[in-house]
Amino acid sequence: MTNKVEMIDLLTGVKSSKKSYYTELKKTVLELQKKNMQLEIINEVTKSFNIDTDMGVMLQNILLKLNQIFLIDRLYVATLERDELILTHVYPENELTLPRLTYFPNGNSLFRTVLEIKEPIIKTLEDSEVPFFEQSSLKQLGAQTMILYPLVCKGRVIGVFSLESKHQTNYQQEDYAFFQQLTDQLATCIENARLYNSVLNGKKQWEETFRSVSSMIFVIHHKETISLINDAVKQFFNLEEQVIYQHTFHQLVEIDSQISPLTEAFQTRQVTTKQIKIRNRICEIICYPSFNEGNELTEVIVYINDVTEKLQIEAQLIHSGKLAAIGEMAAGVAHELNNPLTAVLGNSQLLLRTTSKEKTEYQLLQDIHQCGIRCKHIIRSLLTFSRQDEYVFQECSLNKAVEQVLHLIRYQIEKQNIKLNLHLDETLPTINGSLQQIEQIAINLLLNAKQAFEEDDFSAKTILVETYEDIYNDRESVCLSISDNGTGMEKSIIQDIFNPFFTTKKAIKGSGLGLSVSLGIAKSHGGTIEVISELGKGSKFILILPKKGGESLYEVQTSNTNNR
Incomplete structure (x- = not known):
């Protein structure tokens, strides 16, 4: 009976059909697993590749999955950098592989050939008769087959992807199609990462440049909100970044929004500029409106530059120009006056010798001679004061500077019925500096004191000039004090008097340079006013x-007090 059933199976082919069915089913399952693994590999590349992913780790993950369906032993990635093809990644890497950053030469390189012809190459090493650049390394590794694909993105070749195998395998057409798909996906990811890094590096360079600009820069949104600042802002205001962001712009710079160039920029949508005082520093503010594609004003870029030193230098240059003009004029005056003055002094001396002291003419001659000597001292002092020689620091006396200046302007002061009290410390230590520059300070301060009486009528006008020793900031110092009982100043004005070109006098009487120049000279001598x-x-x-x-x-210190 059993033999009969077997005979029927043989005659009908039932048994062979079952065997063929299971074989085909197994083959189909394997192909499905292979396809799934290929999809998983492509998904792995697409999903996990980003700017932070290490290419070596990526190749390792790809190779682990490839080994489940193909006999692949090593993966290579070479990229094009400034017309040079460079090996950037190898996995697994050892002492026999081509080292990373290897440059592939023109003419005899598999990688370079793929780059130039823009077509894949399947190379069997045993069949190779023509030597090539990579041959020695591949032989030492025991490689049998190299499959190389150009990395192409948007029609442009950006590198080469290669698979190395120690076996000679006959791959199917669909396998090569998968390798091509894998290469294309890698090319897209590599190019995207490169572009992102380029943008990121550009952003970093912009941020570094923005932060390192020496002038203050703000980005201000509507409602005065500060959205971005550079390091110069933190240094100027001496505040932490987060503390600055807690203020509005006008709160931070302490100016009225009604007169602010920022408010004007938001209202007029045009570039505005203004010079204001921020924390006792003269600053130039320029506001640049920024618009989006719809021409809507989105923010204002505020550029603030501290121009205090610049204005002081300008003031000193203007002052130096005036002194040069005075010097030329003084030289001319001295030349014209010295000759007749010599005659006056010489003749008065001759007459004094021949005139008896008892005669009334003798006193007149004595007055003429003394006035001639006074004129000679005035001319000499004027020449010394206005001389534009290079200032040389040397040992000098503050008392001497005061005496020299008084030769020039004592008469002007006393002519206005101003009482001049002089208290000079005869034991005053010397200083290291330029006598001519110290004289400039003294004459500026004395002229200011004299002009303090010109606005109103005063019954008792007094200028007190004192020199003395003192301890300032725990340092031994010498002081020149010039005080008057004139009009005085308001507190708000005191904050501005050392600013270049600031003056409370009429245009014909003041240029606003005297105190600014004086302060600059004091600083250059290591002092202050x-x-x-x-x-x-x-x-x-x-x-x-x-x-x-x-x-x-x-540095300079200004103060006021209600105590005189």
């Missing part, structure tokens, strides 16, 4: 300089 003033009671200016051999004092 202090101010004490009260409206209606007078002012006191104190020049403070380190004594000879002493350390420099700190």
Whole structure:
């Protein structure tokens, strides 16, 4: 009976059909698994490749999955950098593989050939008769087959992707199609990462440039919100970045929004500029409106430059020009006056010798001679003061500077019925500096004191000039104090008097340079100038300089007080 059933199976082919069915089913399952693995590999590349992914890790993951369906032993990626093809990644890498950053030469390189012909190459090493650049390394690795594909993105070749195998395998057409698909996906991801890195590097360079600009830069949105600042802002205001962002722009710079160039820029949609004072520094503010594609004003870029030193330098240059003009004029005056003055002095001396002291003419001659000597001193002092020689620092006396200046302007002061009180410390230590420049400070301060009486009538006009020793900031110093009982100044004005070109005088009487230049000279000598003033009671200016051999004092300090 059993033999009969077997005979029927043989005659009908039932048994062979079952065997063929299971074989085909197994083959189909394997192909489906292969397809699924290929899709998984492509998905792996697409999903996990980004700017932070290490290419070596990526190749490792791809190779692990490839080994489940293909006999692949090593993967290579070479990229084109400035017309040079460079091996950037190999996995797995050892001492026998081509080292990373290898440059593939023109003419005899598999990688370079693929790049140039823009077509895949399947190379069996045993069949190779013509030597090529990579041959020695591949033989040492025991490679039998190299499959190379150009990495193409948007029609442009950006590199070469290669698969190495120690076996000679006959791949199917669909396998090569998968390798091509894998290469195309890698090319897209590599190019995207490269573009992203390029943008990222450009952004970093812009941010570094933005932060390193020495002038202050703000990005201001509507409602004065500060959205971005550079490092110069933090340094100027001496505040942490987060603290600055808690303020509006006008709160931070402490200016009225009604007179702010930022408000004007938002209203007019045009570039605005203004010079204002921020934390006792003169600053130039320029506001640049920024628009989107719809021509809507989105933000204003505020550029602030501290121009205090620049204005002081300009003031000193203008002042130096004036001194040069005075010097030329003084030289001409001295030349014209010296000859007749010599005759006056010589003849008066001859007459004095021949005239008896008892005669009334003798006193007249004596007055002529003394006035001639006074004129000679005035001309000499004027020449010394206005001389434009290079200033040389040397040991000099503050008292001598005061005496020289008084030769020039004592008469002007006393002519206005101003009482001049002089208290000079005869034991005053010397300083290291330029006598001519110290004289400039003294004459500026004395002229300011004299002009303090010109606005109103005063019954008792007094200018007190003192020199003395003092301790300033724990440093030994010498001081020149010039005080008056004139009009004095308001507190708001005191903050501005050292600014270049700031003046409360009429245009014909003041240029606003005297105090600015004086402060600059004091700083160059390591000193400073202090101010004490009260409206209606007078002012006191104190020049403070380190004594000879002493350390420099700190920056300018202005103050006011109600105590005189």
